[in-house]
Amino acid sequence: xxxxxxxxxxxxxxxxxxxxxxxxxxxxxxxxxxxxxxxxxxxxxxxxxxxxxxxxxxxxxxxxxxxxxxxxxxxxxxxxxxxxxxxxxxxxxxxxxxxxxxxxxxxxxx
Amino acid sequence: xxxxxxxxxxxxxxxxxxxxxxxxxxxxxxxxxxxxxxxxxxxxxxxxxxxxxxxxxxxxxxxxxxxxxxxxxxxxxxxxxxxxxxxxxxxxxxxxxxxxxxxxxxxxxx
Numbered sequence: 216x217x218x219x220x221x222x223x224x225x226x227x228x229x230x231x232x233x234x235x236x237x238x239x240x241x242x243x244x245x246x247x248x249x250x251x252x253x254x255x256x257x258x259x260x261x262x263x264x265x266x267x268x269x270x271x272x273x274x275x276x277x278x279x280x281x282x283x284x285x286x287x288x289x290x291x292x293x294x295x296x297x298x299x300x301x302x303x304x305x306x307x308x309x310x311x312x313x314x315x316x317x318x319x320x321x322x323x324x325x
Numbered sequence: 326x327x328x329x330x331x332x333x334x335x336x337x338x339x340x341x342x343x344x345x346x347x348x349x350x351x352x353x354x355x356x357x358x359x360x361x362x363x364x365x366x367x368x369x370x371x372x373x374x375x376x377x378x379x380x381x382x383x384x385x386x387x388x389x390x391x392x393x394x395x396x397x398x399x400x401x402x403x404x405x406x407x408x409x410x411x412x413x414x415x416x417x418x419x420x421x422x423x424x425x426x427x428x429x430x431x432x433x434x435x
Contacts, residue, residue: 245420246420248423252366256427257411257425257426257427257428258368258411258425259425260422260423263420263421263422265420270420271421271422273422303366305366305368307368309420311420312355312356312358312373312375312415313356313358313370313373314358314370314413314423315370316360316367316368316369316370318365318366318367319366319367321366
């Protein structure tokens with residue numbers, strides 16, 4: 216099984232809202248990733264967690280707050296977002312080098 | 326940082342035709358993956374291929390690491406092959422930053 220699940224599939228939020236994106240994998244992978252993808256662009260790395268510790272933060276604004284409660288679960292907490300944060304947010308996991316992606320959450324900030 | 330280029334940027338094929346997509350990278354890499362992003366946004370693993378040749382059905386890939394390029398071959402294309410093809414590379418150890426190329430947008434018409 217190479218499945219990564221993400222919820223919700225779609226999210227519309229106002230600039231004053233607080234919401235969270237959830238990602239889950241049960242493949243025993245030790246690294247999990249958040250990516251942001253704008254239309255007609257490649258995915259851009261936001262955060263990497265390896266062995267449940269934040270190992271890479273690509274200078275992401277503090278209105279995005281990642282959390283890794285355990286080795287199977289990754290959250291992205293959203294607060295005071297801007298309209299330009301509207302994008303497809305993708306989660307991935309990997310055992311070593313090979314990454315597997317979830318279906319993504321389409322976020323619209325109004 | 327490492328630069329990744331893909332060509333062609335756009336490709337339109339008649340169903341049944343063959344095609345070759347190219348990925349060039351500017352430095353040595355430990356990891357190279359090819360992905361297909363379908364029209365719904367799902368990124369699907371095609372190949373993990375830091376070197377050598379692999380085949381999976383109508384698709385095959387070759388990476389020549391010493392010359393810093395990889396090729397993805399699609400034979401007997403089908404409409405379901407439409408979407409964007411990305412190559413992604415990783416320089417360092419596992420769980421490092423993955424850099425995506427800009428992608429090749431493929432449309433297969435009946």
